[in-house]
Structure formats: C-alpha cells, structure tokens
Amino acid sequence: MAEKPDDLLPLFSGGTFFLSVACPAALLPFASFCLASSATYILNDLLDREHDRNHPEKRLRPLPSGLISPRSARALALALALAAMVLAWQVSGAFLLLVLLYGGVSSAYSIRLKEYALVDIFCIAAGFLLRLEAGGAAFGVTISEWLFLSVFLLAVFLGTGKRLSEKNRLGRSAASHRKALVAYPEGFLDGTMYMTGAAVLVTYTLYVISRHSSLLLYTVPLCCFGLLRYILRVQSGKGGDPTESLTKDLPLFIVGLAWAVMVGWGIYAP
Known part of the structure; x- marks a missing residue:
C-alpha cells in the first residue's frame, strides 16, 4: 500500500500548517504514520518475496534479491510498528486507534485481501482515507465532505x-x-x-x-x-x-x- 502524506493534508488545507509545524510535537503524527507504513511495507515484501522474484523490477528489492534476510526484516518491522504505536499514543487515543486500523487494514491486505479483485484497490483507498482522518484527528481539523470524496x-x-x-x-x-x-x-x-x-x-x-x-x-x-x-x-x-x-x-x-x-x-x- 502506497505511502502518501495524507495525514498532513487536513493541516495544510485547514490553513494552520505553518503554525503547527513550528511546534515539534506536530511532527509526532507524521513520524508515527511513517513508521507504521514502513512496517507494513516490510510485511508486504516479506509475504511477496517469492512472487517478486518473477517481477522485472521488484526482484531487485532487498528481500527478493536476498540482500536482507527474512529474520532481520521481521525484527525491523516489529520494532517500527511498536515505535509507531508509542508515538501515536502520545498524540491521542483517537489517533492511536486510527493508526491501529491502518496497520490492520494494511496487514490484512498483505496477507490475503490483495488476492481479490476490487478488494485490493479498495484496501489501498482505505489506507488513504485513514491517513486523512488521522490527520484531522491529530490536528483538530474537520475534514470537508468534498475533500474526503x-x-x-x-x-x-x-x-x-x-x-x-x-x-x-x-x-x-x-x-x-x-x-x-x-x-x-x-x-x-x-x-x-x-x-x-x-x-x-x-x-x-x-x-x-x-x-x-x-x-x-x-x-x-x-x-x-x-x-x-x-x-x-x-x-x-x-x-x-x-x-x-x-x-x-x-x-x-x-x-x-x-x-x-x-x-x-x-x-x-x-
């Protein structure tokens, strides 16, 4: 699932971006989602490493190419996920819940849902929306209905x-x-x-x-x-x-x- 800075979009569109980024605590939500998405990326590459060896470009990634061992990748993914949850908890309980939902959807996508037509695309869309809603929850910005759509x-x-x-x-x-x-x-x-x-x-x-x-x-x-x-x-x-x-x-x-x-x-x- 592709990572995009959607968690900062509500802050930017709400007109408070420069005021908020001046506060170091404002970087916590962004860092938390970066860590969470990195953990899910690693999980996806772990599960896809055999299939990726048949892909003209993905076969060069660290796991399919054998540059990094699956054991090291699992340890790194776990460490990143735990760090993401710690940072999310410092933001708010609502933000932590959205990070957990994002991790759950991303993990379900990597484990099974990506094999089903349409479901795979809607899982990707769900990731975008969860990041958008998490940005609104973190910075107290209401998400416009048209922006959501x-x-x-x-x-x-x-x-x-x-x-x-x-x-x-x-x-x-x-x-x-x-x-x-x-x-x-x-x-x-x-x-x-x-x-x-x-x-x-x-x-x-x-x-x-x-x-x-x-x-x-x-x-x-x-x-x-x-x-x-x-x-x-x-x-x-x-x-x-x-x-x-x-x-x-x-x-x-x-x-x-x-x-x-x-x-x-x-x-x-x-």
Whole structure:
C-alpha cells in the first residue's frame, strides 16, 4: 500500500500548517504514520518475496534479491510498528486507534485481501482515507465532505491505474505475480480508471468552489491535466506507480509543483 502524506493534508488545507509545524510535537503524527507504513511495507515484501522474484523490477528489492534476510526484516518491522504505536499514543487515543486500523487494514491486505479483485484497490483507498482522518484527528481539523470524496476517488483512480499498468506490463506472467490481476476482465480497469478520474475532477471542483477562493478555482485545469497525463502514461506503457510518475515525468512534476504553489498561495496569502 502506497505511502502518501495524507495525514498532513487536513493541516495544510485547514490553513494552520505553518503554525503547527513550528511546534515539534506536530511532527509526532507524521513520524508515527511513517513508521507504521514502513512496517507494513516490510510485511508486504516479506509475504511477496517469492512472487517478486518473477517481477522485472521488484526482484531487485532487498528481500527478493536476498540482500536482507527474512529474520532481520521481521525484527525491523516489529520494532517500527511498536515505535509507531508509542508515538501515536502520545498524540491521542483517537489517533492511536486510527493508526491501529491502518496497520490492520494494511496487514490484512498483505496477507490475503490483495488476492481479490476490487478488494485490493479498495484496501489501498482505505489506507488513504485513514491517513486523512488521522490527520484531522491529530490536528483538530474537520475534514470537508468534498475533500474526503476527492481523496477516496483519487486513491481508487491511482490504484486502478497501477493495477492496469502491472497487468499490461506483465502480460501472461501476471498470475504468477498477483492473482487479482487475472481476475479483472479485459477493459474493466481501463473503464474504472476513466470513471474515477472524471469523478475526481468533479469532486475536486466542488471542493474548490466550497472554499470560495478565486485562485483555487484556477487549479482545476491543472488537476485535469494531471489526471489526463497520468492516464496517458499508463496507456502508453510508461508505468502507473504514482510516486514514480510524479517524480520522473517532467510535465506531471511541473504541473504538480504549480498546483501545490497555487493551493498554498490561495489558502495562506492574506
């Protein structure tokens, strides 16, 4: 399950980001989720190490390649999970509960749920939403209904794009890497990606309108370009990993940076 800084998104969109980050205690929620997500990453790699040896890129990871032993990986995952819970407890009981739920969903995904079509994508989306809600609980920010829907639909969109990219790239060997890939009929992932991409644009537009900011309204075309650029990358066989797409695709990176600057200016400018 991909890690994204969604736990800081409510703080940023709520207009209190710079006030809160000045306090060292504000870094605890972020650190806690980084540790928790790292622990679940290791668990997923432990369980997937045999399948990852059949993947053209994942076979080079430390566990599939044999660089790190499973015993060392298990010890590190346990240490990270315990550290995450200790930090979460110092934030609040509600935040600890959300971290535990995130860990539970991520672990269930790694152990079994990733093998079921659609369930795997919705588990990824649940991780995004739990991080979003945890950020709101940690910093006392109310999550907008439109922001909640935008994040959920964006997570489904990105998860679908990643699955489609994997299925197209692996071809006949897809079943040996991930069982859920062969359960998706031809054209299903394409249609789902288009549908959720359109829904993201609509919900994000309504979120922007609800903020009553004329500058934020101009970020909608950037959002539209970003969604279409990601679809173009996936359909062109250039990969569907969201992080890789943002950092290695120059147009997408420039648009993402412009979007962040405009949103920040629209929220924090006097």
